[in-house]
């Protein structure tokens with residue numbers, strides 16, 4: 001029997017920098033054949049598009065596979081397992097598989113899928129890498145659980161006032177073998193080190209915490225950790241067990257868990273517009289709309305008048321990044337944006353504001 005193919009699971013909250021980190025890794029993979037599986041939230045396949053269009057020689061389009069929408073735990077049998085079997089059954093199977101999870105997914109159900117018959121003999125989870133938005137965390141977005149919560153939680157095991165965001169974050173940390181504190185370029189001196197220490201205290205024993213800007217980590221640090229995460233799932237159990245109905249004995253399964261604060265609490269929709277007159281003015285408008293409507297993440301492509309290239313828009317909170325990524329070619333010159341937020345977004349108002 002040949003050795004198992006290693007698979008790295010990249011998780012982390014919306015906009016933390018997962019796609020950026022993977023892109024850097026592909027650019028520096030030095031001939032290692034890496035296949036990518038992407039599980040996105042939203043309808044556009046933006047991440048897949050960014051990675052497919054990366055122009056990296058060793059990364060062909062057939063190496064990037066997108067899973068249909070939805071939480072992995074519900075679609076394991078129909079979607080994830082067949083995708084894995086397809087990759088493993090190729091004449092020229094990949095050296096390594098990298099899976100980018102949706103920023104709103106819990107990694108645990110995905111890791112559990114590696115124990116499926118037919119998969120467990122052929123692949124192993126090399127490690128779970130959790131990417132953290134250093135800027136968001138230090139700005140207090142998840143402060144509740146990160147900063148100094150530890151002591152508090154030990155005193156009160158029934159803390160019941162965390163937001164779904166904080167819980168998701170905590171579960172992503174609990175599953176990590178390596179935590180990447182990203183966006184250190186946006187942090188003040190000393191902040192990154194402080195965050196490292198706090199996260200190290202929060203994480204399981206032995207978990208490495210590293211810092212990065214634009215996910216620029218040596219491939220040798222990211223890949224080849226040989227952890228076998230599927231074999232010690234119990235150690236990675238979700239932190240929060242007390243939010244479940246009918247769950248007095250705390251023995252619910254992850255399926256319930258995911259639904260109680262997984263995708264259900266969030267939603268996404270697509271706004272489609274025609275050509276945009278001015279790129280900068282549009283980016284400012286997008287930032288205003290994000291502020292006014294509490295949008296968590298917005299990304300997509302815009303067609304700008306007189307420009308043959310597509311403008312990629314990426315917003316995490318009100319910070320909007322734009323760059324021209326590639327020519328439209330024969331694709332229709334449209335502007336398409338995925339808007340992601342907690343359930344209850346005002347679709348019509350947001351749509352109208354972006355059109356105004």
Ligand SMILES: Nc1nc2c(ncn2[C@@H]2O[C@H](COP(=O)(O)OP(=O)(O)OP(=O)(O)O)[C@@H](O)[C@H]2O)c(=O)[nH]1
Pocket residue numbers: 012013014015016017018019020021047102103182183184185186212213214215297314315316321
């Ligand atoms: N300043 C700064 N920006 C970064 C860094 N890493 C990523 N970004 C930007 O943050 C935005 C989100 O990055 P992505 O890599 O798309 O994040 P993601 O985790 O894949 O996002 P989702 O797939 O939507 O969950 C993009 O505009 C990136 O260019 C960093 O280290 N510093």
